[in-house]
Amino acid sequence: MAYSHVIRGEQYNFADLKALLAKANEPKSGDLLAGIAAKNERERIAAKMALADLPLSEFLAHPILDPDSDDVSKVIFDTHNSVAFKPIASLTVGELREYLLQDLPQGAEVKKLQQGLTPEMVAAVTKLLANKELIAIAAKIKNIARCRNTTGVAGTLGVRIQPNHPTDNTAGIAASCIDGLLMGAGDAVIGVNPAVDSIDSVSAILKSIDHVITSLNIPTQGCCLAHITTQLAAMKKNAPVDLLFQSIGGTQKTNESFGISLALLKEGKEQVLEHHTSRNVNWLGNQAMYFETGQGSSLSANAHHGIDQLTLEARAYGLARTFDPFLVNSVVGFIGPEYLFDERQIIRAGLEDHFMGKLLGLPMGVDVCFTNHAEADHNSLDNLLLLLANAGVNYIMGVPAGDDVMLSYQTTSYHDAAMVKSLLDLKAAPEFQTWLEHNGIMKGSSLCGKDRAFTVMKNILPLLENTKDA
Incomplete structure (x- = not known):
């Protein structure tokens, strides 16, 4: 499934979820080496905007790596907790970002969601967060x-x-x-x-x-x-x-x-x-x-x-x-x-x-x-x-x-x-x-x-x- 976003009249297209996630990433020499990084900052921002509007359910409907050919994908899908996912099932990636930035005492509400989040959902929201936001949210969560x-x-x-x-x-x-x-x-x-x-x-x-x-x-x-x-x-x-x-x-x-x-x-x-x-x-x-x-x-x-x-x-x-x-x-x-x-x-x-x-x-x-x-x-x-x-x-x-x-x-x-x-x-x-x-x-x-x-x-x-x- 293809995704796109328009900035100042120019449409940026992303062939699939893999491409969208890669182009939305912050600059990394490894992604550049792999040939999958955004070509410039404008394409990166377009990918982030398209990613922000993406429903979380897309990651369940369209695996980035087929579970039938990759056992890591299989274990991710087999262990996904649909009950824990239900409260956020209607959210987009951008809305999940806003939810996580709320003032949640000790991260108790966040911890309830952990088993409902797939790694791809977590990777997606990470790409939309500034450094200080990564720190602020992580500081709420205590995994003992x-x-x-x-x-x-x-x-x-x-x-x-x-x-x-x-x-x-x-x-x-x-x-x-x-x-x-x-x-x-x-x-x-x-x-x-x-x-x-x-x-x-x-x-x-x-x-x-x-x-x-x-x-x-x-x-x-x-x-x-x-x-x-x-x-x-x-x-x-x-x-x-x-x-x-x-x-x-x-x-x-x-x-x-x-x-x-x-x-x-x-x-x-x-x-x-x-x-x-x-x-x-x-x-x-x-x-x-x-x-x-x-x-x-x-x-x-x-x-x-x-x-x-x-x-x-x-x-x-x-x-x-x-x-x-x-x-x-x-x-x-x-x-x-x-x-x-x-x-x-x-x-x-x-x-x-x-x-x-x-x-x-x-x-x-x-x-x-x-x-x-x-x-x-x-x-x-x-x-x-x-x-x-x-x-x-x-x-x-x-x-x-x-x-x-x-x-x-x-x-x-x-x-x-x-x-x-x-x-x-x-x-x-x-x-x-x-x-x-x-x-x-x-x-x-x-x-x-x-x-x-x-x-x-x-x-x-x-x-x-x-x-x-x-």
């Missing part, structure tokens, strides 16, 4: 999740300790963990990207993380961000798996390029939940999945089907939602400037991703980052970090000095997170906050003085000694 602690509580900002090591040295990983813990980080997860995706290496990392957590009695969860099959194989060899990780995308072909299927994800979730029952851990909930995504992943895999990268990102969140995850984050600038060229595009995408994830009901975090060849710097990250913190992001990354020595990219540091928490009076996850205060690391939203944490230091040196590689 539980594993070994609780994420997403109002007034909190979680931090993933990302203690990556170029040789997977477990003593180095443990030292970086301690560094982060003493800066108040680690409540989202202690999550390591392995340099080597092998069963032995992943098992050693998982055991090392668990050793830190159990030795210091920390209410948090560990994860090794290897391929899902490697993690499951390590788990079968008695490695402790708190969260099962996998990168996912917005099309079946993208996920196939990652070496996964929806059946594998379902089986993996079932296995890790069964594994949880065999461990002596005080689980607070049954959310055990951790997903990462990023605008441009489908294009980089030649699996975008002519769909713009923002809409594909929303579809990845729609897929994630069906697995009831504990953590989801976009690695917003990680895929490179071919997809998000500079600071402006990275900031816009970070706010879009966070907003879409929140609106779809996810416990949404963002890796505020860029690769070394992007037109951005750490001031760019500071800008996005402060915007996301005000938008109520569930968690961010914490890396020593913000420089990941294994993945060779730039992200947020432990110090960045501590400063933002103090500035905006944000605390850690409730259970983790209690641990921090009990151990003299933090008081409220601020780090204690330079002499902090002496109460735990006596436990740390033996811990590091016991973690050294043989």
Whole structure:
């Protein structure tokens, strides 16, 4: 079905929903690379105007990717809640925008709609919102999740300790963990990207993380961000798996390029939940999945089907939602400037991703980052970090000095997170906050003085000694 809009006597035509959504997107180098971006600002505005007048029901009547040929589309349609959709079924995309901008207390009314919104509807309204509006709406929505602690509580900002090591040295990983813990980080997860995706290496990392957590009695969860099959194989060899990780995308072909299927994800979730029952851990909930995504992943895999990268990102969140995850984050600038060229595009995408994830009901975090060849710097990250913190992001990354020595990219540091928490009076996850205060690391939203944490230091040196590689 074709769509059109007239500006000053000139008619702009859009062949189908894919074209309309792509042309209405804010400028992205990835869409330009794919050959689907608006030719100029006037065409972009025409597409936004046509999109604003589009009934939400169009997205149900005209799938942008056939559910019979794409399993992500199929799961999106199969899990759509028509009862939750009913109150807004008569609205256009523009009217949904106005509805979301109303003064809704704590986002309670918005949360009632989450299961009635498809990813394409969410992507469409995102294209009509300014940056400040993405922040204002997202800040109303609190999506809470539980594993070994609780994420997403109002007034909190979680931090993933990302203690990556170029040789997977477990003593180095443990030292970086301690560094982060003493800066108040680690409540989202202690999550390591392995340099080597092998069963032995992943098992050693998982055991090392668990050793830190159990030795210091920390209410948090560990994860090794290897391929899902490697993690499951390590788990079968008695490695402790708190969260099962996998990168996912917005099309079946993208996920196939990652070496996964929806059946594998379902089986993996079932296995890790069964594994949880065999461990002596005080689980607070049954959310055990951790997903990462990023605008441009489908294009980089030649699996975008002519769909713009923002809409594909929303579809990845729609897929994630069906697995009831504990953590989801976009690695917003990680895929490179071919997809998000500079600071402006990275900031816009970070706010879009966070907003879409929140609106779809996810416990949404963002890796505020860029690769070394992007037109951005750490001031760019500071800008996005402060915007996301005000938008109520569930968690961010914490890396020593913000420089990941294994993945060779730039992200947020432990110090960045501590400063933002103090500035905006944000605390850690409730259970983790209690641990921090009990151990003299933090008081409220601020780090204690330079002499902090002496109460735990006596436990740390033996811990590091016991973690050294043989």
